[in-house]
Amino acid sequence: MGGCGAKMKIVVLTGAGVSAESGLGTFRDTNGLWTQYDLEDVATPQGFARDPALVHDFYNARRRNCISAAPNAAHEALVGLEKSKQHDLILVTQNVDDLHERAGSTGVIHMHGALMGALCASCDARWDAPAEMAADAPCPTCAAPATRPDIVWFGEIPYHMDDIMTHLEACDLFVAIGTSGTVYPAAGFVDLAGQAGADTLEINPEPTGGGFDQVIAGPASTAVPAWVDSLI
Numbered sequence: 230m231g232g233c234g235a236k237m238k239i240v241v242l243t244g245a246g247v248s249a250e251s252g253l254g255t256f257r258d259t260n261g262l263w264t265q266y267d268l269e270d271v272a273t274p275q276g277f278a279r280d281p282a283l284v285h286d287f288y289n290a291r292r293r294n295c296i297s298a299a300p301n302a303a304h305e306a307l308v309g310l311e312k313s314k315q316h317d318l319i320l321v322t323q324n325v326d327d328l329h330e331r332a333g334s335t336g337v338i339h340m341h342g343a344l345m346g347a348l349c350a351s352c353d354a355r356w357d358a359p360a361e362m363a364a365d366a367p368c369p370t371c372a373a374p375a376t377r378p379d380i381v382w383f384g385e386i387p388y389h390m391d392d393i394m395t396h397l398e399a400c401d402l403f404v405a406i407g408t409s410g411t412v413y414p415a416a417g418f419v420d421l422a423g424q425a426g427a428d429t430l431e432i433n434p435e436p437t438g439g440g441f442d443q444v445i446a447g448p449a450s451t452a453v454p455a456w457v458d459s460l461i
């Protein structure tokens with residue numbers, strides 16, 4: 230995994246922990262979002278059907294937080310890794326914030342959707358999210374009053390799975406940064422990459438014990454830049 234070898238294909242998977250030091254809450258840590266909200270209410274299609282206004286309030290507030298947050302040194306280090314072109318980097322994120330893009334990463338694969346996107350629950354049209362989204366806002370394509378956040382909720386199929394699987398099968402190194410490894414299918418990526426022959430690395434201040442070959446125990450803002458420095 231050192232800096233002097235051949236060009237590697239690296240798949241990085243990020244979770245809420247990479248944005249924690251930008252002030253965006255994680256889900257399952259102390260004071261995480263799931264200690265304040267019931268995930269069944271705000272992150273399932275059934276919860277949205279029961280109370281769309283509550284779900285929109287939840288995501289409108291998170292969108293406001295995201296807009297006022299800034300990328301941290303971990304997001305920036307991943308841009309440095311991409312720009313160095315010394316390795317092929319595929320960046321997959323479970324996060325719905327846009328901090329990777331605002332740091333300068335390109336081609337980020339958002340498997341759980343995007344806070345800045347709106348989706349029509351009637352015709353599947355997508356458009357840029359307004360600052361405040363409401364369920365009865367008409368879809369710009371079909372006019373149905375069926376606006377929802379473009380977010381993958383529990384029980385829905387994550388986006389770009391075919392592409393992600395292809396990248397996992399072909400990578401030399403899989404790195405999980407700031408994710409608890411509790412939500413599938415992302416939680417299974419380490420095993421899939423390992424079975425395909427990749428080395429696996431976890432970066433997390435509280436390592437998950439998820440079967441990685443190597444672990445760097447530390448916060449993303451210092452551990453990710455140090456890891457990137459070791460590669461380029």
Ligand code: BJW
Pocket residue numbers: 243244245246247249250255256257258261272323324325341380381382383384385386387390406407408409410411412413414432433434435437447448449450
């Ligand atoms: C730091 C740090 C710092 C702190 N630096 N690190 C039973 C068994 C197996 C599976 C299932 C099951 N029952 C149901 C399922 C499936 C279900 C699932 O996995 N449920 C589990 C709860 C068991 N999954 C689904 O339903 C998914 N769909 C699916 O499986 O479809 C079937 C299918 C798949 C593939 C192909 C075909 C079909 C959909 C999952 C949707 C997840 N959605 C959410 C919410 C929406 C997005 C949003 O609102 O933001 O996505 S849930 C939430 O969890 C969010 C996150 O993306 C996701 C992962 O959380 P993450 O990022 O790991 O955050 P935390 O808080 O858990 O962890 C933070 C970590 O950061 C910690 O480890 C800290 O230590 C660390 N950290 N500070 C670095 N400074």
